Structures are given as C-alpha cells and as structure tokens.
Amino acid sequence: MATILAIESSCDETSAAVCKDGKMLSNIIATQQVHQKYGGVVPELASRAHQQHIIPVVEEALCSAKVNKKEIDAVAFTRGPGLLGSLLVGTSFAKAFTLARNIPLIEVNHMQAHILAHFIPSDKDPEWTAPEFPFLCLTVSGGHTQVVIVKDYFDMEIIGQTMDDAAGEAFDKTAKILDLPYPGGPLIDKYAKEGNPNAFQFPEPQIPGFDFSFSGLKTSILYFVRDKQKIDPEFLQKNMADICASVQHRIITILLGKVKKAAKQYGIKSIAIAGGVSANSGLRSALREMAEKQGWKVFIPEFQYCTDNAGMIAIAGYYKFLNKDFVGQDIAPLARMPF
Structure with missing residues (x-):
C-alpha cells in the first residue's frame, strides 16, 4: 500500500500526479505558453514558469485525487535528463516536501518513465493490459x-x-x-x-x-x-x-x-x-x-501519458517504492542522466 506524489519538470510542462497502489488518481499538467513567440523553449523562461506553477499544480493534483498531503507515503521526481533550471525547480520542491513530512524521496529517469507509462491502468479501455517482458x-x-x-x-x-x-x-x-x-x-x-x-x-x-x-x-x-x-x-x-x-x-x-x-x-x-x-x-x-x-x-x-506528464513519474516511483529504492537529500538533478 503506497500513495505516491510525483513531480515532472524536465522541460516546459509543470506536472504533478498522485498514484495509489499503481492506480492513477490524478495527473495535472500546466503547459507554458510563453515559448510560442520564440519558436522554441527558452530555458530561463521555462524555469521561472515552473516556479510559478509548481505549488498550484501540486495542490490541484492532491485536490483532484481527494488525498491529503499527510497521506502521501513518498515523493517521486524527475531527476533527468532535461533542462537543468527546470529540473532544479521540481527537485527542490520534492526534497522540501519529503524533508517536511519525513517521507522517502524517489528519483526517476525521465526516459525510463516514458516507457513505464504502459503500466498505468487505463480507465477508458476495459480490455487494457500491460505489456509482458521482454x-x-x-x-x-x-x-x-x-x-x-x-x-x-x-x-x-x-x-x-x-x-x-x-x-x-x-x-x-x-x-x-x-x-x-x-x-x-x-x-x-x-x-x-x-x-x-x-x-x-x-x-x-x-x-x-x-x-x-x-x-x-x-x-x-x-x-x-x-x-x-x-x-x-x-x-x-x-x-x-x-x-x-x-x-x-x-x-x-x-x-x-x-x-x-x-x-x-x-x-x-x-x-x-x-x-x-x-x-x-x-x-x-x-x-x-x-x-x-x-x-x-x-x-x-493514452494520449495524456504520451507527452511529458507526472503520471509516468508516479508509476515509475511506485515500482521503485516497492523496491525501497530511495535517495537522500544530497541528490542533485542531471541535465544528462545515464539510462
């Protein structure tokens, strides 16, 4: 039994999700519109937008999931790869939340999480099955x-x-x-x-x-x-x-x-x-x-789990939680993270 709060901030989407025992209760994404006039993501603007969005997005994820912050058993976050300034916002929030609540902290590789999105049960497809290994x-x-x-x-x-x-x-x-x-x-x-x-x-x-x-x-x-x-x-x-x-x-x-x-x-x-x-x-x-x-x-x-989202971070964090694969407060984000 585990309720995971997940944070994704690798690029220009600020996202938070809540996962309970492998089932997704919420997956909130705030997209940054500021980059459109520049024709691409501007790293400095992205990190500033993450700072503005992170708390409202987490609050909405908890509210939508009908979960109190005291019920969270661990926080999973994207450590990398991604834009360093953006990753710093998500990493700092996750570290602060776990430190305040005295709960485990879980690092997640963004690219592995994309793959593990296939293990998020679908509410829309009654015939949903997860892929079998390999x-x-x-x-x-x-x-x-x-x-x-x-x-x-x-x-x-x-x-x-x-x-x-x-x-x-x-x-x-x-x-x-x-x-x-x-x-x-x-x-x-x-x-x-x-x-x-x-x-x-x-x-x-x-x-x-x-x-x-x-x-x-x-x-x-x-x-x-x-x-x-x-x-x-x-x-x-x-x-x-x-x-x-x-x-x-x-x-x-x-x-x-x-x-x-x-x-x-x-x-x-x-x-x-x-x-x-x-x-x-x-x-x-x-x-x-x-x-x-x-x-x-x-x-x-599902479409919502294809683009950058915290749902995929949550499911990866859930499986890491089962393995008790935690990290300490000295953890730092990595712009380039080994697969």
Missing part, C-alpha cells in the same frame, strides 16, 4: 529517439538511438521551415491528415544497425522548400497538406523500419511506443497496420 519500445520525443529492449521495470537496454536530431525535433524544425507556429509537431500531424503522403519524396538515411539520423532529412526539406519557393512564392500555401503528409510519412518509415528490423533480429512480438511523438496519429495508425502484417501485439499509452 518487449521492444520505440521512445520518440523532442529530445530523444531510442529503440529499447525492456526486460523488467528497471532493466532496459538501448539498442538504437539517434546520432543527431530526435524525431520530435525533426517535426518541430520542419514546422519552422514551413512557417508553422511552435509547437509544430501536432500541426504537421493535423495537416498530414488532409494530404497525400506520396506527393513528395524525401530521402531515407542509410544508417547501419538500429540507430537513426534526422539531420539530413531536415536539410533536404529546407532545400526542397527553398527551391520550390524560388519558382512559386505561394508554393507552401498551395501544398501545405501534401508537404506535411510527405514529411510525416518519411519520418514514420524511418522509425518503423528500425523497429521492424529490431523485432525480427531479437524475436520480439510485443511492440510499444512512448514519448511525445507517440501521440502522432500517423505513427499510431502506421504501427497498428504494420503490427497486423507482422503478427505483433502493440501497446500505446
């Missing part, structure tokens, strides 16, 4: 792209990762090239639904093994748009849906091509996706389509 997880976000073999809750092996840009970064930078506002990933997904994915052909990098590279694709999109606009200044407005569909199609084929290769080599039939880009509707449908052909069992978290 399973393969494609973790795709704005900062990371990884193929991970998940052998146990905290026994995970990265077998492939990006050599440069992450998939989410490729989406956002493409959106910037297309003059779409930040964050651009969801907008590309929206336009892609109306477009032809085969309208334009973008190159697929030939990277050995299970690693990824998206910098070349980003450059090819930049040159493609530049050359087309020289001929027709209104090219973007006329072809936005087709461009978005074609770019999204290429990113998805790159991602799923590596997953298919890894699944075959390791003989794994349970495939999961996690991270912010796992909310992309094109990726979700393409994975399900490939799963039918390959005979895979697919696991996709």
Whole structure:
C-alpha cells in the first residue's frame, strides 16, 4: 500500500500526479505558453514558469485525487535528463516536501518513465493490459529517439538511438521551415491528415544497425522548400497538406523500419511506443497496420501519458517504492542522466 506524489519538470510542462497502489488518481499538467513567440523553449523562461506553477499544480493534483498531503507515503521526481533550471525547480520542491513530512524521496529517469507509462491502468479501455517482458519500445520525443529492449521495470537496454536530431525535433524544425507556429509537431500531424503522403519524396538515411539520423532529412526539406519557393512564392500555401503528409510519412518509415528490423533480429512480438511523438496519429495508425502484417501485439499509452506528464513519474516511483529504492537529500538533478 503506497500513495505516491510525483513531480515532472524536465522541460516546459509543470506536472504533478498522485498514484495509489499503481492506480492513477490524478495527473495535472500546466503547459507554458510563453515559448510560442520564440519558436522554441527558452530555458530561463521555462524555469521561472515552473516556479510559478509548481505549488498550484501540486495542490490541484492532491485536490483532484481527494488525498491529503499527510497521506502521501513518498515523493517521486524527475531527476533527468532535461533542462537543468527546470529540473532544479521540481527537485527542490520534492526534497522540501519529503524533508517536511519525513517521507522517502524517489528519483526517476525521465526516459525510463516514458516507457513505464504502459503500466498505468487505463480507465477508458476495459480490455487494457500491460505489456509482458521482454518487449521492444520505440521512445520518440523532442529530445530523444531510442529503440529499447525492456526486460523488467528497471532493466532496459538501448539498442538504437539517434546520432543527431530526435524525431520530435525533426517535426518541430520542419514546422519552422514551413512557417508553422511552435509547437509544430501536432500541426504537421493535423495537416498530414488532409494530404497525400506520396506527393513528395524525401530521402531515407542509410544508417547501419538500429540507430537513426534526422539531420539530413531536415536539410533536404529546407532545400526542397527553398527551391520550390524560388519558382512559386505561394508554393507552401498551395501544398501545405501534401508537404506535411510527405514529411510525416518519411519520418514514420524511418522509425518503423528500425523497429521492424529490431523485432525480427531479437524475436520480439510485443511492440510499444512512448514519448511525445507517440501521440502522432500517423505513427499510431502506421504501427497498428504494420503490427497486423507482422503478427505483433502493440501497446500505446493514452494520449495524456504520451507527452511529458507526472503520471509516468508516479508509476515509475511506485515500482521503485516497492523496491525501497530511495535517495537522500544530497541528490542533485542531471541535465544528462545515464539510462
């Protein structure tokens, strides 16, 4: 029996969640709007916004869960990886709360938590089941792209990762090239639904093994748009849906091509996706389509647990609590945290 308060503050979402015995009672997220006019996250502004949001978000999480702060058995927090200033806010709050209440403190790796989001029971799906070990997880976000073999809750092996840009970064930078506002990933997904994915052909990098590279694709999109606009200044407005569909199609084929290769080599039939880009509707449908052909069992978290959220930190903290895996008050956040 354990009630966990979780804090997530790795980037530009301030989030708090309450988890009791593995069941999520609340998951509150405050999104920072201040970054939109800058076209990306400004670290200093992010940390200031976290300071403004952290207490109201925690209060709302406790209230929504109908849990008193005296009922909290431990606090889990994102130690890293992420923006150091942002992580400091969440870490400091978690340390202060546990010190005041004399309860355990639990550090969580942000990327492991994305994967463990698959173990949050779904209230919306009566047929929900958690994946069985071992399973393969494609973790795709704005900062990371990884193929991970998940052998146990905290026994995970990265077998492939990006050599440069992450998939989410490729989406956002493409959106910037297309003059779409930040964050651009969801907008590309929206336009892609109306477009032809085969309208334009973008190159697929030939990277050995299970690693990824998206910098070349980003450059090819930049040159493609530049050359087309020289001929027709209104090219973007006329072809936005087709461009978005074609770019999204290429990113998805790159991602799923590596997953298919890894699944075959390791003989794994349970495939999961996690991270912010796992909310992309094109990726979700393409994975399900490939799963039918390959005979895979697919696991996709609810939308609220795809992007950065404290629910995933809570479930990771819950399993660490069961193992009595606690840390002391001398703990410090890490911008780069070993997996």
